[in-house]
Structure formats: structure tokens, C-alpha cells
Amino acid sequence: MTARGLEVSDVVVEYEAAGRWLPAVAGVSFDVVPGEVLGLLGPSGCGKSTLLRAIAGLERLVRGAVSWDGADLAPVPVHRRGFGLMFQDGQLFPHRDVAGNVAFGLQMAGLGPAERAPRVHELLAMVGLEGFERRQVETLSGGERQRVALARSLAPTPRLLLLDEPLSALDRALREQLAEDLARVLHETRTTAVFVTHDQDEAFAVADRIGVMFSGKLVQVGTAAELRAEGIDRSVRAFLGN
Numbered sequence: 204m205t206a207r208g209l210e211v212s213d214v215v216v217e218y219e220a221a222g223r224w225l226p227a228v229a230g231v232s233f234d235v236v237p238g239e240v241l242g243l244l245g246p247s248g249c250g251k252s253t254l255l256r257a258i259a260g261l262e263r264l265v266r267g268a269v270s271w272d273g274a275d276l277a278p279v280p281v282h283r284r285g286f287g288l289m290f291q292d293g294q295l296f297p298h299r300d301v302a303g304n305v306a307f308g309l310q311m312a313g314l315g316p317a318e319r320a321p322r323v324h325e326l327l328a329m330v331g332l333e334g335f336e337r338r339q340v341e342t343l344s345g346g347e348r349q350r351v352a353l354a355r356s357l358a359p360t361p362r363l364l365l366l367d368e369p370l371s372a373l374d375r376a377l378r379e380q381l382a383e384d385l386a387r388v389l390h391e392t393r394t395t396a397v398f399v400t401h402d403q404d405e406a407f408a409v410a411d412r413i414g415v416m417f418s419g420k421l422v423q424v425g426t427a428a429e430l431r432a433e434g435i436d437r438s439v440r441a442f443l444g445n
């Protein structure tokens with residue numbers, strides 16, 4: 204089978220509000236090829252997180268399909284999709300040290316301690332936390348926590364990594380540094396990823412291509428140069444501010 208990566212076709216997700224069903228995602232289609240990082244950019248409330256959750260299998264699709272390498276994922280539950288998830292607040296396990304957090308997915312996959320240790324070491328070095336194995340989670344800064352969360356989500360080598368505003372809780376300077384590191388780590392590991400953000404600088408720093416969303420719809424998808432070129436959708440131009 205050819206490696207086609209992620210295909211999202213005409214996906215609709217609705218929520219009930221005051222007795223009516225309203226679309227949070229209103230017919231979205233896009234592809235992410237293997238090794239590519241796609242950014243989903245748009246203002247708060249435009250449906251980015253809902254779309255990401257739909258890809259993960261956490262939302263019921265009213266219409267459309269999510270597939271991987273051509274296989275429809277509708278019958279595949281969240282934990283069998285082989286996808287990794289990373290959120291704004293890394294959601295680390297407070298009772299495990301740094302190594303214990305990073306090793307979690309490896310342990311679930313049945314790797315013994317002797318196999319886990321070198322992999323944990325390699326991942327911590329990659330995210331700039333060499334020697335942090337025995338540190339307790341509550342002693343870490345916000346940026347360090349997100350680095351641990353990234354290492355943990357990459358440990359089981361997910362076939363797709365879904366990142367929901369992973370840098371939003373950090374202050375500006377830290378965010379810029381972490382965006383650079385995130386881009387480097389995703390490319391070094393050739394990780395296929397969908398990265399949700401409301402911050403265009405972050406989107407341009409991390410993603411190979413960016414999809415711009417408004418009101419549940421994907422208005423345009425392209426590289427930074429394509430999005431900034433003349434002739435693009437007016438709402439996209441206004442949002443990007445040029």
C-alpha cells in the first residue's frame with residue numbers, strides 16, 4: 204500500500220446549543236503527506252481544536268471521513284489509531300519523574316526497562332533536557348514541562364502527532380525558542396503532524412503548510428509564501444495582516 208498519510212474529507216462536527224445543532228467544523232477537507240507538518244491557523248472558536256479531536260477519534264463525525272493511507276478510521280478507536288496527542292498544558296503524570304513520563308508509552312508498548320532507558324535518554328537530549336531523567340515534574344518550568352510532554356508524545360513514534368496549542372501557555376520569548384525547537388525536532392524525527400495554533404508567527408515557524416480556518420471552514424491551505432501572495436482570500440489577508 205502506498206503511504207498517503209492523513210486524508211480528511213468533508214468532515215462535519217456539530218455541537219448542541221440551546222436545542223439546536225450547530226456546526227463547529229463545517230465540511231473540511233485536506234491531506235497531510237508523510238513527514239509533513241500542517242498548521243491549522245485561525246481565531247479562537249473557529250473550530251481548530253474540534254477538527255483535531257475529530258482526527259484523533261474523540262468527536263463523532265456527522266458527515267465525512269478521516270483516513271490513514273487510504274483506510275477509513277471510522278471503526279478504529281482513539282487508542283488504536285497510532286496517533287500521538289499533545290496539549291497546551293502537557294498533562295504530565297505528577298507522580299512520575301521525567302523519565303517515567305517519557306517512558307510511559309514505551310511501557311504500554313511492552314518495552315522492558317533496559318530498552319526504555321536509552322530511548323528516554325535520546326528523546327530528552329533531542330528536546331534539550333539531557334540529564335533530567337530523575338527530576339520531579341513539579342520542579343520543572345512551564346517550558347521544560349512542554350519539552351517533556353513533547354518527548355513523551357514522540358516516544359512511541361506515533362504515525363501522526365496532533366498538537367493543540369502546545370506553546371500557548373508560555374510567555375513570548377520562550378514560545379519563540381520552543382517553536383524553533385519544535386520545528387527542528389519534528390523534522391529531525393520526520394514526524395507527520397497537525398499543529399493547531401491561533402498565532403501566525405508560531406504557525407509559520409513550525410509548519411510546512413498552513414490551513415487557515417474561519418467559522419468552521421478551511422478557507423485556504425498553502426505554504427507561507429503562497430498564503431502571503433497576492434490574490435488570496437480577503438479574509439485570510441486581513442487575518443494575516445498584510
Ligand code: ADP
Pocket residue numbers: 218219220227245246247248249250251252253254
Ligand atoms: P478553536 O480551537 O478554534 O478555538 P473550538 O474547536 O474549540 O475552536 O470551538 C469551535 C466552536 O465549537 C466554538 O463555537 C465552541 O464554542 C464550540 N464548542 C467547542 N466544544 C464544544 C462543546 N463541547 N460543546 C458545545 N460547543 C462546543
